[in-house]
Amino acid sequence: MAAKTLTIDGKPISAEEGATILQASEEAGAKIPTLCHLDGVYDVGACRLCLVEVTGVPKLLPACTTTVAEGMDVKTDSERLRRYRRMILELLFAERNHVCAVCVSNGHCELQTLAYNHGMDHVRYDYLFPKWGVDNTHPLFGMDHNRCILCTRCVRVCWHIEGAGTKNVSGRGAQARIITDLNIPWGESDSCTRCGKCVQACPTGALSHKGSTVGEMERDRGKLEFIVLAREKKQWVTAD
Amino acid sequence: MSKRIVIDPVTRIEGHAKISIFVDDAGNVADAEFHVVEFRGFEKFCEGRPFGEMPGITPRICGICPVSHLLASAKAGDAIMAVDIPPAADKLRRLMNLGQIVQSHALSFFHLSAPDFLLGWDTPQPRRNVFGLIGSNKELARAGIRLRQFGQEIIEILGGKKIHPAWAVPGGVRAPLTKDGRERIRQWMPEAFATTQAAFDVWNKTMETHRRELQIFGNFPSLFMGLVSEDGTWEHHGGRLRFTDSSGSIIADQVDPQKYFEVIGESVQSSSYLKSPYYLPLGFPDGIYRVGPLARLNVAEQMGVPRADAELKKFTKLGRGAVTSSFLYHYARLIEILAALEYIELYLDDDELLSDYLRADAGINSLRGVGASEAPRGTLFHDYTVDRNGLLQKVNLIVATGQNNLAMNRTVAQIARHYVKGDEIPEPLLNRVEHGIRCYDPCLSCSTHAAGQMPMCVRLIAPDGTVIREVTRG
Numbered sequence: 048m049a050a051k052t053l054t055i056d057g058k059p060i061s062a063e064e065g066a067t068i069l070q071a072s073e074e075a076g077a078k079i080p081t082l083c084h085l086d087g088v089y090d091v092g093a094c095r096l097c098l099v100e101v102t103g104v105p106k107l108l109p110a111c112t113t114t115v116a117e118g119m120d121v122k123t124d125s126e127r128l129r130r131y132r133r134m135i136l137e138l139l140f141a142e143r144n145h146v147c148a149v150c151v152s153n154g155h156c157e158l159q160t161l162a163y164n165h166g167m168d169h170v171r172y173d174y175l176f177p178k179w180g181v182d183n184t185h186p187l188f189g190m191d192h193n194r195c196i197l198c199t200r201c202v203r204v205c206w207h208i209e210g211a212g213t214k215n216v217s218g219r220g221a222q223a224r225i226i227t228d229l230n231i232p233w234g235e236s237d238s239c240t241r242c243g244k245c246v247q248a249c250p251t252g253a254l255s256h257k258g259s260t261v262g263e264m265e266r267d268r269g270k271l272e273f274i275v276l277a278r279e280k281k282q283w284v285t286a287d
Numbered sequence: 288m289s290k291r292i293v294i295d296p297v298t299r300i301e302g303h304a305k306i307s308i309f310v311d312d313a314g315n316v317a318d319a320e321f322h323v324v325e326f327r328g329f330e331k332f333c334e335g336r337p338f339g340e341m342p343g344i345t346p347r348i349c350g351i352c353p354v355s356h357l358l359a360s361a362k363a364g365d366a367i368m369a370v371d372i373p374p375a376a377d378k379l380r381r382l383m384n385l386g387q388i389v390q391s392h393a394l395s396f397f398h399l400s401a402p403d404f405l406l407g408w409d410t411p412q413p414r415r416n417v418f419g420l421i422g423s424n425k426e427l428a429r430a431g432i433r434l435r436q437f438g439q440e441i442i443e444i445l446g447g448k449k450i451h452p453a454w455a456v457p458g459g460v461r462a463p464l465t466k467d468g469r470e471r472i473r474q475w476m477p478e479a480f481a482t483t484q485a486a487f488d489v490w491n492k493t494m495e496t497h498r499r500e501l502q503i504f505g506n507f508p509s510l511f512m513g514l515v516s517e518d519g520t521w522e523h524h525g526g527r528l529r530f531t532d533s534s535g536s537i538i539a540d541q542v543d544p545q546k547y548f549e550v551i552g553e554s555v556q557s558s559s560y561l562k563s564p565y566y567l568p569l570g571f572p573d574g575i576y577r578v579g580p581l582a583r584l585n586v587a588e589q590m591g592v593p594r595a596d597a598e599l600k601k602f603t604k605l606g607r608g609a610v611t612s613s614f615l616y617h618y619a620r621l622i623e624i625l626a627a628l629e630y631i632e633l634y635l636d637d638d639e640l641l642s643d644y645l646r647a648d649a650g651i652n653s654l655r656g657v658g659a660s661e662a663p664r665g666t667l668f669h670d671y672t673v674d675r676n677g678l679l680q681k682v683n684l685i686v687a688t689g690q691n692n693l694a695m696n697r698t699v700a701q702i703a704r705h706y707v708k709g710d711e712i713p714e715p716l717l718n719r720v721e722h723g724i725r726c727y728d729p730c731l732s733c734s735t736h737a738a739g740q741m742p743m744c745v746r747l748i749a750p751d752g753t754v755i756r757e758v759t760r761g
């Protein structure tokens with residue numbers, strides 16, 4: 048495959064054709080914040096946290112879905128990017144009900160960690176305080192819509208790693224939500240294999256092992272990578 | 288018609304409160320009311336949440352007794368799962384509760400109450416507080432602060448942080464005691480016992496010099512309620528409910544806390560957001576009962592540990608039948624600190640607390656579960672109703688300060704009767720009424736489950752309801 052040469056944060060890099068800026072940036076040692084990206088499944092560019100500046104392109108581009116091009120000049124960090132990223136995080140918090148102090152993911156949450164790292168000490172937008180419920184009908188797992196950021200990681204692992212196709216998205220805009228099959232209680236789903244991959248994939252406290260209490264949801268993403276690696280490369284190796 | 292004297296705020300009590308004293312036309316105190324004017328909304332807030340989250344949520348009801356809510360909440364969860372938790376988990380929860388009793392009682396005795404009776408009622412603020420105590424009795428104040436630290440350290444060793452430890456969970460606890468933690472606790476023991484002894488010495492002198500207070504600070508007949516074990520021994524996290532009357536006779540015994548509503552009614556007062564529970568068979572307000580250290584010592588036949596038992600014998604002699612003066616809550620607190628220390632010491636030689644079998648697992652096996660535990664201030668009930676998926680439908684909390692509400696009213700009235708003359712709010716009255724309430728060590732934000740503030744003022748209201756005088760104190 049042809050290699051492309053580009054610069055990321057001033058560093059000359061060569062990347063395989065078809066690689067995303069996100070993949071190439073790893074080589075450059077640049078750490079781009081992500082939320083909907085999950086190693087092992089395809090990217091959808093849903094969260095916009097990975098936005099980067101590309102010289103000559105007026106708008107910001109998501110690093111996870113933009114492929115590299117010859118001579119590209121990418122900036123992964125700037126005052127402007129940090130401002131936008133913080134704004135995105137604030138909007139995510141304002142859109143649903145996040146009460147970290149009592150959340151199952153407190154201390155192990157990607158959203159929370161990103162908020163810390165971006166110095167999000169308050170939210171400038173009005174909280175919507177929507178009325179979302181908890182689906183606790185499944186014997187093993189719980190889904191708390193109050194904490195969901197609609198990254199669709201759960202949907203993608205369910206369809207493309209497990210192949211069950213149980214998780215879906217319904218509705219639009221602020222009304223969008225994760226559903227089970229054709230919108231039935233999770234516990235009634237025949238397609239769900241109870242594999243728990245969605246729970247491992249979720250970046251927030253939205254999906255959890257039933258009965259988890261504050262801060263108890265720690266996820267092991269290594270399992271997903273293990274399966275994908277085994278399937279695609281026929282290598283059965285553990286992460287570390 | 289009567290005049291109303293309002294004293295506000297009661298300093299040094301967490302949360303805010305307001306006191307009305309009703310005076311009749313002859314200028315005599317007719318009645319008193321300790322209003323809790325904070326907003327109650329906590330129960331609603333929890334609806335729809337999974338019950339397993341409650342041990343993480345409920346400690347936030349109250350900044351001063353989070354551990355008590357944590358433990359009662361976990362216990363309510365056990366009841367919903369209908370499990371017996373592993374023995375090690377039960378002991379560990381008890382150890383934490385003992386730590387909580389020590390730290391909370393030490394705070395009440397040394398920081399909040401001792402300044403009153405050691406520095407004198409009429410020492411003006413801002414000197415009648417723990418800083419004043421440091422000035423006049425440095426050793427005692429320092430020892431008291433350290434005793435509280437000891438209790439807090441136990442909580443921290445087990446739960447990881449001082450406040451809001453979501454360590455107890457439905458079915459058990461999340462982590463055992465470590466060997467290192469155990470040694471840290473052990474090192475404290477001699478000092479903790481010595482401090483408690485010093486407090487007893489101070490208290491014995493106080494009882495001699497405060498006979499009047501013994502007589503008028505809430506000395507009246509009432510029922511008493513607390514948890515006791517099967518053989519009537521003092522309990523703090525487990526056991527069943529016992530009610531005794533002021534003659535010391537047992538009027539209800541071994542009541543399963545799951546069925547508390549068969550013996551406890553809850554009356555909602557218009558003047559207060561606090562629910563006033565009462566002993567159901569006697570009705571409201573005749574079924575007035577007290578909870579907390581004084582009540583626990585009245586209902587218990589023995590403490591179950593030798594040194595505290597020796598003190599209990601002396602304590603029991605202070606009453607005919609039951610010990611009825613609320614001024615003796617202070618003494619009861621010291622005896623409970625001593626008992627807690629003795630129990631903690633026993634746990635230090637029990638290797639089961641190091642076990643890693645700590646959590647029972649089960650689904651929803653009961654749609655209603657009650658967790659009852661003795662908070663330092665008195666019996667705490669968490670009553671949860673869930674749907675089949677474990678989502679909360681209804682939450683009812685009965686807290687110590689609510690149960691003592693009627694007794695606090697009576698205490699205020701009794702003190703006021705000795706100090707209020709005519710239209711005046713004499714200076715000595717204010718400090719004494721404050722202390723009368725402090726005997727119960729109420730935690731107000733806890734009782735009403737959320738915070739909210741009232742303007743702070745002292746009001747004198749004429750029989751026709753007009754305000755004759757308004758004094759701001761604070």
Ligand code: SF4
Nearest residue numbers: 146147150156251252
């Ligand atoms: S999902 Fe994350 S950000 Fe949201 S409440 Fe839970 S810990 Fe906080």
Ligand code: SF4
Nearest residue numbers: 195196198199201249
């Ligand atoms: S449930 Fe979790 S993984 Fe699924 S969309 Fe919501 S936040 Fe993402």
Ligand code: FES
Nearest residue numbers: 083092094095111
């Ligand atoms: S990680 Fe790229 S848009 Fe979410």
